[in-house]
Amino acid sequence: MSAKKWSDLYQLFTMVLSIEHWAMAESLSLQRDITRVLELLEILQRCPEIQPSKLAALQRILQSDFCNMIREVYEHIYTTVDINGSAEVKASATAKATVAAFAASEGHAHPRVIELPKTDEGLGFNVMGGKEQNSPIYISRIIPGGVADRHGGLKRGDQLLSVNGVSVESEHHERAVELLKLAQGTVKLVVRYTPRILEEMEARFDKQKARRRQLS
Structure with missing residues (x-):
């Protein structure tokens, strides 16, 4: 996977995590956030000025087994990482560590x-x-x-x-x-x-x- 695709993956994580306020990160539930994003995408698809094909593609990504695998690894890292700082700092560091873990496994099966x-x-x-x-x-x-x-x-x-x-x-x-x-x-x-x-x-x-x- 190219560096650009890993960058896009990180941006996707940032978007999903920003759905809920950073202060809610102590009760982390990415599945809840992803479900909310999918609900919002369904609403946006009814807007005539937005290209529905792009939204449908994003929906498929969020509902894929690969995205679910990323979510599981992210939540595992988040609950075990030892970082001092705010919830925002911890969440950001966890997102970067998750992307790094998947990038390091390129050419192999993912974690x-x-x-x-x-x-x-x-x-x-x-x-x-x-x-x-x-x-x-x-x-x-x-x-x-x-x-x-x-x-x-x-x-x-x-x-x-x-x-x-x-x-x-x-x-x-x-x-x-x-x-x-x-x-x-x-x-x-x-x-x-x-x-x-x-x-x-x-x-x-x-x-x-x-x-x-x-x-x-």
Whole structure:
């Protein structure tokens, strides 16, 4: 996606966020704001001096799965970001961070927010990789019948980006496992689907195991 399109995306966020006063940001609900924008667009389409095709295109964008994905990531960042300042400063910084997250994932699947309940049986998936292995942390297995399997959404091949707002992109394997074990209640994960990299990582590990067997 070009720099201009990311700029347009940021402007769209600014427009949606400005529908409600910045002072309301403490009870953030972008879905409410987007719904209000869609209502206003329907009214504007009845104005003869406005081109309805452009408004219809904007409606399709706001109702798309991609826009919903952006909203989920934005709300997750907003509730976890640690920024001192007014609600306006926090909202503006969150919008920029959201655009940066999607821009950084260009050429890959976009980030998704997955929420899973933490139960006595755990979360129902395994992870592999980590800083000590010079690789990202990945979901390597979804346990059949487990929590993640029953709730859906999480995939083998998802890269784990954060756990309850704590980034694990440059963390050791043990740290990611610790965060998952310590999590309670509803666990919020930000992930990105990049199965090819997981396959390459597993192939590398298999070669290392084969070499160790030959040397032993």
